[in-house]
Amino acid sequence: MTTVSTPSGFGFASHLFCRECGATAALGASHACAECFGPLEVGYQLPPVTRAGIEAGPANIWRYASLLPVPPGIAATPNTEPGWTRLARADQLARELGLRALWLKDERGNPTHSFKDRVVAVALAAAVEMGYKVLACPSTGNLANAVAAAAARAGIRSVVLIPADLEPQKIAATAVYGGTMVAIDGSYDDVNRLASELADDREDWAFVNVNVRPYYAEGSKTIGYEIAEQLGWRLPEQIVVPVASGAQLVKIDKAFRELIELGLVPDTRCRVFGAQATGCSPVAAAFRAGHDVVQPVKPATIAKSLAIGNPADGPYVLDVVRRTGGAVADVGDEEVVSAIRLLAAAEGIFGETASGVTLGVLRRLLADGVLDPGAETVIINSGDGLKTLDAVWAPAGGGGRPGAGPIRPTLEAFEAWESSRAA
Secondary structure, three states: OEOOOOOEOOEOEEEEEEOOOOOEEOOOOOOEOOOOOOEEEEEEEOOOOOHHHHHOOOOOHHHHHHHOOOOOOHHHOOOOOOOOOOEEEOHHHHHHHOOOOEEEEEHHHOOOOEOHHHHHHHHHHHHHHOOOOEEEEEOOOHHHHHHHHHHHHHOOEEEEEEEOOOOHHHHHHHHOOOOEEEEEOOOHHHHHHHHHHHHHHOOOEEEOOOOOHHHHHHOOHHHHHHHHHHOOOOOOOEEEEEOOOOHHHHHHHHHHHHHHHOOOOOOOOOEEEEEEEOOEOHHHHHHHHOOOOOOOOOOOOOOHHHOOOOOOOHHHHHHHHHHHOOOEEEEOHHHHHHHHHHHHHHHOOOEOHHHHHHHHHHHHHHHOOOOOOOOOEEEEEOEEHHHHHHHOEEOOOEEOOOOOOOOOOOHHHHHHHHHHHHO
16 A cells, blocks of 8 residues: 545545456446456555544544545535444453453444444445445345435435345334335345346446445444554454455454554454354355365355355455464354353343354354464454344243243242242
């Protein structure tokens, strides 16, 4: 990255480049390389950046605006202002797991209660700059929430495509914003294929994770920036990240490398680990087999937000974890539910199923001796458990229900209930 002093409508982003062949292209509505059809990435010519300058910025992702493909005045535009979520020290959970130091990046604090608000905010800025009139997406739920909310805030139309079997909480949390929502009879990968066809057919529709994907994906870097800043401008020794498309993990690693290159954090090693659900674990399977290619699978897991059977960034996840000395592992649905309950009971944090996958994999890697229990560790809680209630709560009387039924409002009834519990 070289430096310049004059930002454009895309800030200090200067070009797009292919992650496969390295060919470059002008900034604009491109997401695939014209030479080899590889995925495009945003390149920059950055200005001098200081810790003090960042710290003086707003308490949201726009404190890092100079490191993103967004216009200089982005913070003043109508947007959901995501980011600057808390980095919670999880001492009780650490003791339970036998870890020296554990932090949890709690993405529930975003406007629609998942990290997707970050990527959508950056995608929206790019879409507006390029003249798109509709903000759209294929989604497993959280992205649909974020797109519908961001479009409503910006005053433009939204269209979201979702699998018909999505959690009802996520469907309701999308519909409330008044955009167009279409349920598709198929998996997320089926929905994504339809979105790709529509992106070619509808010239004024910006599909955030399709035709403006290079800009959208950059929003995940802000998770990495915040972790480093909240740790006092240093990197953790190891981090566990949930893997759906794989972009979040890849971009957090990119953020760490950018901070090192800019001289904002010391050049220390951070081992990066990926977490998948066993019912949709193509990247973990490729890692175990020593492969560079990720074989698509048909998802079958309660962790629907991670149920992407053909992850676009899967090969790049493998590159990152191997380069940093990390790994990719998976856990089954029972372990996911157990981890959700453990996190809630130990730290008072109710994460969605993706968070159960991440904590479950952390436990698995510790048990297998892959993670270092003496190293400072960060895990990502990517969304709110209220969005995936069915995983832990069965209103008919099982799951998380605290008792068999109501009792009478008397001391005697309570004491009888107490005795029955003890027995």
